[in-house]
Amino acid sequence: MSTKKFITDNFLLTNKYAEELYHGYAKDMPIIDYHCHLSPGDIADDRAFGNITKAWLDGDHYKWRAMRTLGIDEKFVTGSAPDREKFRHWAKTVPYTLRNPLFHWTQLELARYFGEFELLNENNAERIYTETSEKLQSPDYSCRNLLTRMNVEVVCTTEDPIDSLEHHQKIAKSGFKTHISTSFRPDKAIMIGNDGFLEYLGKLEKAAESPINSLKELKDALLNRLQYFHGNGCKVSDHGLSNIPFATYTDAEVDGILKKRLKKQQLTSEEIEKFESAVLQFLAKEYHSMGWVQQFHLGALRNNNKRMLAQLGPDTGWDSIGDYPQAATLSKFLNSLDSEDKLTKTIIYNLNPSDNEVMATMIGNFNDGSVKGKVQFGSGWWFLDQKDGMTKQMNALSNMGLISCFIGMLTDSRSFLSYPRHEYFRRLVCSIFGEEIEKGELPQDMEWIGKIIQDISYNNAKEYFNF
Structure with a gap:
């Protein structure tokens, strides 16, 4: 390969306007990484x-x-x-x-x-x-110095409700300037059809120090863990679901479904959806009461290679994009919360790019003027956190919403060396705006567009999460 320097000061910046926007406005903004999978234990121990x-x-x-x-x-x-x-x-x-x-x-x-x-x-x-x-x-x-080196102001790791949060507690006492928070990911308590559901309930019982033999007791246990996370500074939840479940149900029905599962009896697909709907809506209402932000990562088709899954376990590279229906149940879910005025700040991420316009228009149905950018179309993630995927996401958001209210990039990463992805994103945003300035599609008002760039890079997320 050529020995000519590849990563230059103007890497990915396509014209003089993009260069001015990046170097003058975006480059030095701090990073708020509001969703990732970094190890809090590594940060606590400063590995x-x-x-x-x-x-x-x-x-x-x-x-x-x-x-x-x-x-x-x-x-x-x-x-x-x-x-x-x-x-x-x-x-x-x-x-x-x-x-x-x-x-x-x-x-x-x-x-x-x-x-x-x-x-x-x-x-x-x-x-x-x-x-x-x-x-x-x-x-x-060390881990902490790698974060400091990249000007990372906030990190939100992702933990299960049964987590003790001992590492976060240790970090909080250490005086580390980067704010390390957690996010609450209770999917294992929702997915009643999964093979490990009953085993997981046993772990949840221990964490909550209470039995789970009914729907009420399950809700009490989850509320116990919600309050524990809240008391440890958590302000964010996260769900990784194929799509949003939504079915009509009564509490009596769902209680019966849980008891049936506790007896190790087979559930129907309708029963599974009723249970998942009930627990997810319960959680979403609690997020609202606590003032949290809820996130939904939708559309992954996981664990496709069963042979390799058996050898290496989950999250080892055998997932892909799914083609699940999204719009109808997502709309009903958001509407059910909004109708009771219990829809909290919400971020929706899609993994299938064919859903870009669905998500970009869906958020507008529930942005009610109460909060700037209350419902967000999340940045391209996983298979889409690359130039083409992020460009398409931002174009859909620009055309059908307000990209000026966008809360920008997150790493969704397990690596402490991944923070240049924020730089990658910012360079791309600046080039998108810079190209349209050059074509005369945007005014040459660099101060105003520079402010918009800084908002997307940092300010909007700072205001939205209020860590």
């Missing part, structure tokens, strides 16, 4: 990773999928190979990722964290592994 494989490849199913596609044996991906060899095989993969966002992310992350601008490949893998790993052994490259 030093020791080498770049542990910091960069462990848990990163984006990279794992690319390596498998290239024909690399699993022992060099998630298996028993030495860390140095795993990195070498990733370096071998990188030149083949052209036009995949992994190519851009890889070079940005090497540049921003390690000052390494040479394109990663198999030939320089040994040098880069050694030099970056030496830095990662230094206290200057």
Whole structure:
């Protein structure tokens, strides 16, 4: 590959207006990462990773999928190979990722964290592994310092209701300037049809210190954990669902469905939907009473490769985009809450790009003037957090809503080296606006458009979450 510097000051910036917007307005804004999967234990212990494989490849199913596609044996991906060899095989993969966002992310992350601008490949893998790993052994490259280095102001990790939050408590007492919060993800208490549901209820009973033999007791246990999370500073919930369930039900019906499941009897699809609807609506109303923001990540088709799932477990790279119906039940769910004035601030993310316009128009049905951008169309995530996916999401939002009220980017990442994704997003936003200024479709009012860029990059999220 060419030795010419690839990551330049004007990387992805397509004209002089984009350059002015990025360098003058977006670049230095702090980061609010309101949804991710970073380990709070690593932050609490201020972990030093020791080498770049542990910091960069462990848990990163984006990279794992690319390596498998290239024909690399699993022992060099998630298996028993030495860390140095795993990195070498990733370096071998990188030149083949052209036009995949992994190519851009890889070079940005090497540049921003390690000052390494040479394109990663198999030939320089040994040098880069050694030099970056030496830095990662230094206290200057511990988890907390990696966040500070990227000007990260807020991080929201994602925890199950049974979590003790001991790591968050430790962080809160440490005086760490970056605000580390949690988000409440109770999907395992909702998905009554899942194989592990009964086992999970047992864990929830222990966490809440109360039995769960009825719908009321399940609600009491969840409320107990909601209040515990709230008392530990939580202001955000998150759900990862295929689509929003919605069915009419009575509490007596749902109580009977739960008791049937507790007896290990088979449920019908109708019974499952009634139960899921009841528990989700209960939770959503509690989020409103506590003043939380609720998030819904919709549309993933998970665990497709059962053979590899059995070997490696979930979240190891065997998920894809689903084609679930979204509009009708989402509308009914939001409307049921709004009709009781119990719809809290809500962010909706879709994984299928064909749903962009559905989501962009749906949010407008429930933005009632009470809060700026009350219902948000969330940024492109997972398979869509790349140039094309984010552009399409922002174009749909611009055409059918107000992108000026957009709360911007999040990492949704397990890696402490992922924060240049915010830079990637900001450069893209600036180029979208800059190109339309150049074409005469937007005025050359750089001060006003610069303010809009800063709002999307940081200010809107700061106001929306009010951490």
